[in-house]
Structures are given as structure tokens and as C-alpha cells.
Amino acid sequence: MSVKLRQEDEQMLNGQKGPAAQMAMRIMVRMADVVDAPEMMDVSQAHIDGCGLLSETGLEFAETLAAKRAKVSIPTTLNMGPLDLQNWRQFGVSENFAAKAIRQAKAYTDMGCIPTWTCAPYQSYLTPRFGQQLAWGESNAICYANSVLGARTNRYGDFIDICAAITGRVPKCGLHLKQNRKGQILLRLVDINPAIMQSNAFFAVLGHLTGSLADDKIPVIEGLPVKASSDQLKAFCAAAASSGALALFHAIGITPEANTLEEAFQGEQPERAIDIHLSDLQKAASELSTAHEGINLDLVVLGCPHFSFDEFRQLAELIKAHKEAGQTLHPDVRFIVISSQTSYSLLQRSEFMNTLTDFGVEITLDTCMFHTPIVSKDTKVIMTNSGKCAYYAPGELSVQVAFANMAECVDSAVKGLVCKKESLWKKS
Amino acid sequence: MEKILTGKPVVAGSAEGAALVSKEPISFWGGICPRTGEIIDRRHELSGAIVTGRVFVFPQGRGSSTSSATLMESIAAGVAPAAIINLKVDPILALGSIVSDELYHQAVPIVVLKEKDFFSIKENDHLTIEPDGTVKINTPP
Numbered sequence: 275m276s277v278k279l280r281q282e283d284e285q286m287l288n289g290q291k292g293p294a295a296q297m298a299m300r301i302m303v304r305m306a307d308v309v310d311a312p313e314m315m316d317v318s319q320a321h322i323d324g325c326g327l328l329s330e331t332g333l334e335f336a337e338t339l340a341a342k343r344a345k346v347s348i349p350t351t352l353n354m355g356p357l358d359l360q361n362w363r364q365f366g367v368s369e370n371f372a373a374k375a376i377r378q379a380k381a382y383t384d385m386g387c388i389p390t391w392t393c394a395p396y397q398s399y400l401t402p403r404f405g406q407q408l409a410w411g412e413s414n415a416i417c418y419a420n421s422v423l424g425a426r427t428n429r430y431g432d433f434i435d436i437c438a439a440i441t442g443r444v445p446k447c448g449l450h451l452k453q454n455r456k457g458q459i460l461l462r463l464v465d466i467n468p469a470i471m472q473s474n475a476f477f478a479v480l481g482h483l484t485g486s487l488a489d490d491k492i493p494v495i496e497g498l499p500v501k502a503s504s505d506q507l508k509a510f511c512a513a514a515a516s517s518g519a520l521a522l523f524h525a526i527g528i529t530p531e532a533n534t535l536e537e538a539f540q541g542e543q544p545e546r547a548i549d550i551h552l553s554d555l556q557k558a559a560s561e562l563s564t565a566h567e568g569i570n571l572d573l574v575v576l577g578c579p580h581f582s583f584d585e586f587r588q589l590a591e592l593i594k595a596h597k598e599a600g601q602t603l604h605p606d607v608r609f610i611v612i613s614s615q616t617s618y619s620l621l622q623r624s625e626f627m628n629t630l631t632d633f634g635v636e637i638t639l640d641t642c643m644f645h646t647p648i649v650s651k652d653t654k655v656i657m658t659n660s661g662k663c664a665y666y667a668p669g670e671l672s673v674q675v676a677f678a679n680m681a682e683c684v685d686s687a688v689k690g691l692v693c694k695k696e697s698l699w700k701k702s
Numbered sequence: 703m704e705k706i707l708t709g710k711p712v713v714a715g716s717a718e719g720a721a722l723v724s725k726e727p728i729s730f731w732g733g734i735c736p737r738t739g740e741i742i743d744r745r746h747e748l749s750g751a752i753v754t755g756r757v758f759v760f761p762q763g764r765g766s767s768t769s770s771a772t773l774m775e776s777i778a779a780g781v782a783p784a785a786i787i788n789l790k791v792d793p794i795l796a797l798g799s800i801v802s803d804e805l806y807h808q809a810v811p812i813v814v815l816k817e818k819d820f821f822s823i824k825e826n827d828h829l830t831i832e833p834d835g836t837v838k839i840n841t842p843p
Binding site: 297300301304305308309323324326327329330331332334335338411412413416428429430431432433434435485490515516517518519561564644665666668669670 | 712713727729731732733736742743744745762763764765766767768769770771772774775777778790791793794796797798800801802804805806
């Protein structure tokens with residue numbers, strides 16, 4: 275052990291603060307050695323990813339800590355979990371699975387975590403502030419917190435997240451330190467039609483491309499529209515943290531540490547500059563799909579990461595237009611939207627809730643397509659507007675996937691076939 | 703022919719096995735099935751290969767922060783790689799191995815090698831990993 279500890283750290287490590295803090299600190303100290311951190315530092319908020327996947331070992335880990343009477347020492351939010359805690363029965367989840375998922379949820383809430391159950395915590399509750407030191411899990415949330423909010427977190431994986439929440443301490447290294455947050459490579463958007471850049475799908479595709487281009491470098495993007503919305507940046511982060519390990523990017527004029535190129539690179543020169551043309555985006559978009567145009571569609575999945583109120587509104591408007599044209603959801607297609615309790619409570623107060631449910635949209639909360647068993651085994655082709663969902667679905671769900679924008683997803687759900695206009699990627 | 707390389711022990715331990723080599727990074731969650739050890743990332747060059755018992759040699763992890771859980775689950779299920787050799791330290795994978803050690807006293811050794819050494823390992827080389835980060839390579843004839 276080479277990391278320098280303060281007195282309270284030592285007390286945790288030798289068990290004076292109880293067995294849970296001892297186990298948590300022992301893991302933190304071993305991790306400090308892994309990353310060669312010279313000392314530990316405070317964090318003031320945590321977001322737990324480890325509550326998401328239901329596995330025997332993950333459950334045992336959480337229950338072991340809870341049985342040792344672990345308590346979080348800083349405000350701690352929870353990522354989505356393996357179960358829609360209220361509506362799991364109507365989605366046909368087995369009693370056995372649900373019982374274990376509820377045990378895991380209880381272990382985390384018993385430790386004092388806040389039951390936010392969302393993978394878009396930055397659109398929910400306790401949104402971090404600029405410069406705040408965090409221990410966040412969930413790859414898209416890590417990217418969003420660092421880049422869009424200008425808060426500071428490393429990529430905290432399952433299990434170290436709760437250890438950081440219990441101890442309030444993390445190894446002092448990486449993106450917690452300003453000097454490690456400077457841009458390293460420059461990505462320039464060249465001759466991209468501004469109309470294309472208004473679409474959320476553009477952000478998912480650019481994210482997918484950026485994740486694979488950046489490798490382990492911090493990219494700086496020049497040429498994004500200043501009006502980029504929270505949902506668009508969410509789509510970017512989710513895709514970029516799936517095709518790559520992206521934990522921080524800067525976008526000139528948009529993200530808070532990048533008002534200028536000079537600020538983004540902290541006065542240094544980029545290691546290299548890459549121009550991104552429309553053809554690169556077209557190629558990246560095609561990489562996200564494995565299903566062919568015209569194939570029978572079984573399922574549309576939206577809300578990866580969790581749908582916001584504004585995304586519900588956009589979906590309702592698209593559905594309304596089909597309804598007015600006398601079109602309904604194709605009988606062979608399921609349409610699932612995943613969201614958080616927070617966005618859903620706003621939706622319940624809106625006038626368009628019925629538009630969604632009348633169409634046949636099934637809304638599930640607190641959970642994730644990949645972590646809860648609600649996709650039936652005979653599902654072969656899914657469609658999504660999420661770069662992250664498109665990236666992982668073939669492996670995790672053994673399905674073919676078609677990536678498209680939200681309008682194309684609705685259109686295809688009506689027709690029962692994968693239909694993409696591709697207009698988004700055509701030169702005007 | 704035996705060759706000896708000196709690496710950094712990220713998670714110290716002893717192991718041996720045949721090398722499974724990839725030039726591509728991989729996300730363990732969404733990339734490896736923790737019940738079978740199969741590489742299920744259908745976009746990955748090793749899609750369909752089994753990591754169980756192999757010394758899995760790839761540049762670094764990427765993607766999901768749930769990869770630590772996937773590694774731990776695969777260790778508990780007995781389908782994990784015998785050891786992992788990377789080019790860069792991946793804290794999320796190290797974590798999965800360390801937490802497994804804390805809970806079950808079972809870890810997957812992880813070693814980081816310098817670029818030249820890393821790329822000198824060939825598919826199916828027999829590798830022996832020592833707790834101090836030494837990697838012995840025996841190339842099959």
C-alpha cells in the first residue's frame with residue numbers, strides 16, 4: 275500500500291468505524307494502488323451503478339454490506355435497477371426474479387441511498403454543480419456529469435461506487451484534477467448541414483463515432499450547434515460511452531470548460547485533428563444497425579437513457595399525427611418506453627398521457643431493457659433511437675437491431691416493418 | 703522457446719493458460735456472457751470465442767461501468783479468464799477482480815505490459831503469470 279491516508283481513513287481501515295466502512299475502505303485503498311493515486315480525496319455526492327444488474331454476486335455484495343450496517347455518508351442517488359418496482363407483474367417478470375431484485379433494491383435503500391432509480395440522474399434530482407467532486411457510476415451519466423455539467427468524476431464501476439458513498443473518499447487522480455481534463459484531440463465537423471444537427475439521431479451517431487475515434491483521449495468537438503439540448507447531449511454521451519470509454523468531452527461554446535478552443539485545450543495544442551464529414555456520419559449510422567430495411571419489426575424500444583418529459587412530448591406529437599391519419603400501432607409490434615419516476619410524474623400531469631397509452635405505448639419505470647427480463651425470447655428485430663441500445667442489443671438480447679430517429683421508429687411501428695427514410699443523412 | 707516479460711501487477715496473482723489475443727478493446731458487460739464465458743459482442747473480432755481458462759490479452763476495457771460486475775459474476779460462475787493482460791490499466795476490470803477477492807477470496811490476476819511486450823504475445827502462446835507481474839511466454843512449436 276503506497277497511498278497516503280488521513281486519520282479518518284486509517285480509522286475506517288482498521289475497523290474503528292465499523293465493519294462495513296472497513297470493507298469499503300479496504301477496496302478503495304486497493305483501487306488507489308491500482309491507479310497509482312498518491313492520496314485520497316473527498317467527494318460530496320455519489321451515483322450507484324451497482325444496483326442495476328441483478329446477479330448472485332452483486333446481490334451478495336450489497337447484502338453483505340447492508341448486513342454490516344453500512345450507511346452512505348454523502349447524498350447518493352441510484353441508477354436504474356433490474357425491476358420496475360411498481361409494474362413488474364404486468365410485464366410478466368417472474369416472482370423469483372422480482373423477489374431477488376427487491377432484496378437488492380432494499381439493500382441499497384437500507385444503506386441510505388435515494389430511490390431515484392434512473393440512468394439519467396442529471397435530469398432528475400440532486401443535479402451536480404460545476405466543479406463538484408463526485409463518485410458516479412453509469413457510463414452515460416459519468417460522461418454527462420463531467421462534460422455537460424462540468425462536475426468531476428472518474429469512471430466508477432459497480433461496487434466501488436457504493437464504497438465511495440460509504441467512505442466519502444476516492445483515490446485522488448484522473449478527471450478529479452483539472453490538469454487531466456484538458457482536451458487532447460480535436461474533432462471538426464465539416465460541411466454538415468445545420469438541419470441534420472437538429473436531430474437527436476445525429477447526436478447519437480456522432481457519439482458513436484466519437485467514442486470509437488477518441489480511444490482513451492479527451493476529444494474536443496468544434497462545430498456543434500449551441501442550441502444542443504440536454505436530451506441531445508444525453509444521446510451523445512450514451513452512444514460515446516458504449517462504442518468507447520468516453521468519460522469527458524468538450525464541445526466548443528456548449529460545455530462549461532470549453533468556451534474557446536484555447537480553454538478546452540488549456541492552452542496546449544491538440545495531439546491531432548480529425549475532420550468529420552457527412553460520409554463519416556453515414557458510415558457510423560450504418561454501423562449501428564444490423565437489421566435490414568423492410569424486415570418485420572417486433573419491438574420498438576425508446577428511453578435508453580431514460581426518457582425525459584420533453585421526449586414524451588415529442589413522441590406524443592408524432593403519434594398524434596399518425597392517429598389523425600387513421601393509423602394505429604401494428605398488432606405484431608410492441609412499443610416500450612423506459613423512463614424514471616420523476617419524468618413519469620410530469621407526464622401524468624400532461625394532456626398527452628392518453629395519446630401515448632391509447633396508441634399502445636407500454637411505459638416501464640426504474641429499469642433497463644438489458645437488466646429486466648421483459649423482452650420475450652421470440653423477439654427477433656428491435657428498433658431504437660438510442661446509440662447505446664443499438665450497440666448492446668445484438669449481444670445482450672440476441673436480436674437484430676435497427677437504429678433510426680424517433681419519427682422513423684413510430685412510422686415503422688405503424689407499418690410493422692423496419693422503414694427508414696434515410697433523409698437525415700442525405701445532402702440537401 | 704521461453705521469453706520472460708516484466709509487467710505491472712494490477713491485481714497480483716499466479717495463473718497460466720493459453721493466450722486469447724485481441725487488438726480491440728472490449729466491454730465485459732455486453733461483451734462477455736458471465737454464465738458461459740462466450741464473447742457476445744457481435745461487433746467484436748473475437749465474437750463467439752470462449753474466454754474461460756484463457757489468458758485474455760486485449761489492449762483495454764471500454765464501455766459499461768457494469769463490467770466489474772460481469773467479471774466478478776464470471777469468476778463466481780467459474781467461466782472467467784485465467785488472467786488478463788492489458789496495455790493500459792482499466793480500473794473497472796481491476797475492481798471486479800478485487801471485489802471478488804474480498805468476497806470470495808478468488809481473483810483474476812491482471813497484468814499491464816509495455817507496448818512492445820504486449821504485442822509480442824501471439825494467439826495460443828502458453829503464458830505463465832507470477833504475482834510480481836512477470837509473464838513467461840512459451841510459444842508452441
